[in-house]
Amino acid sequence: MGQRRRRGRYGRRVRTLAATAVLAALALPAGCTAGRAEGPPARGAFRVHYEPAAAPDRAEADRLRAGRGAEDAADRLNAFLVLPYDVTVVARSCAGEGSGYDPATHRIELCYDDAVDDRALFERAGDRPADEAVGAVWTETLFHEAGHAVADALDLPAEDRAEEDAADRFAALMLLRQGPPGERALRLAAREYELAAATGSGPHADDQDEHAPDAARAAAHLCHLYGAAPTRHPDLAPRFPHCPSTWTTTRTSWLADLTPLLRA
Template sequence: MTIRRSRATATATLAAALCATALLPALAACQPPSAERGFVPRYEEAAAADRDSAAFLKRRQLMEQATADLNALLDVPHRITVVARSCAGEGSGYDPETRRIELCYDDLTEDRKLFEDADGGPADEPLSDVVRETLHHEAGHALVDALDLPVRDRGRAEEDAADRFAQFMLLRGPEGDRTLLTAARAYDLAAAADPTPDPDDEHAPDPARAESHRCAVYGHAPTTHTPLATASRADCPTTWTRTRTTWTTDLTPLLRR
């Protein structure tokens, strides 16, 4: 969920220099870019420790489903590559320099362990929900970048906007409420496992992100989710309406007619 810049920028600069001097004419990096538009999924070879997570991701077709949903709604004029890879703990994120979302196999391994330790059983279903939420959160960053929205590069404000995009996108579908509630539980489990927030993390604290998702679910359909009704969530329908209206307005230039 981190927005990474320096490593990708340095790599791209080096590749461009080598291509310009014809030292690497046969490399894919020196070939003309594809004419593809929109969100495009791609898998990289997994490290040995991540092979089970990579196989799970491919078997479930989660990236394919998420990118298809995004492309059905939006006509993004450039390619945003969604890459699954081994990240060695670096963390899933979006890189605006390369317009690339990276989904880390090792993040899946950690999230699976959270649910298996808590529930004592298989975690394929909750893990699928967490992956969906992560992909849409990172897509939110990509769209903030593509549209040059006012929250761009504003740390917590951009992270909150990306969370709200995940809510907006997922609640368009019939299982979005379950997905967001599962993601909220994952944030709760992560907070319980490591209750001290990272002072350098630009995201809201995990409990706050969990509550934001629950508020969106309740605000979207209060009569369906009466168990979520509390005094502190009385304003959630208004909050959800604001989220939906803001993102619909911001996305207008990209919406398919």
């Protein structure tokens, strides 16, 4: 199993580490999935940790930390799922390396510098203030990487592009479970992909990228959004008329895969 990384939201698979972690104990101990309706479990939880930011990222890092978006996302994951081990979500300055999930260490990295870039992208497009949009992409990125962590825990067979698409669908699932606030975040995340596609700052400079093109990722998010809540997003109906049935299939498929990890 290669190291799964998602670099700069347009990622390139990095195969510098052979994952040595053999996930032998996929079955959860009895009691982990039931009877714990309050607070995160003692183990098998997503836990957020902030590293100090490099000087150019400091203001953005302070905003993200104050917004507690990562903690909120982790709380939602922990209310929904129990993993066989803890997954550490580390917010840090990555110097362009990009967010990612490392199956060897069960560690998600979220990058302050990506958020700095996202803010610039939104502001250049006239989306000011961009705080909500930057926070939405931050959360969606965490859920995408959590999708990789979950796929790893379940030992799902998907690789490369299929796994990236599944991680995007997991992010959509986690946001759409929240109702209108999550729908708004998903829409903002889709807009970021659309802006990246329009400005050419997406993945095409990198021919090793395993993600779908940005325009396709935007369209997939919007399809899920319309599919899950067509009456709240009627403007999307002409582009995505078949998406309600597609979303039902997508949601059902992910929930079936997640069954061994569901908390209650």
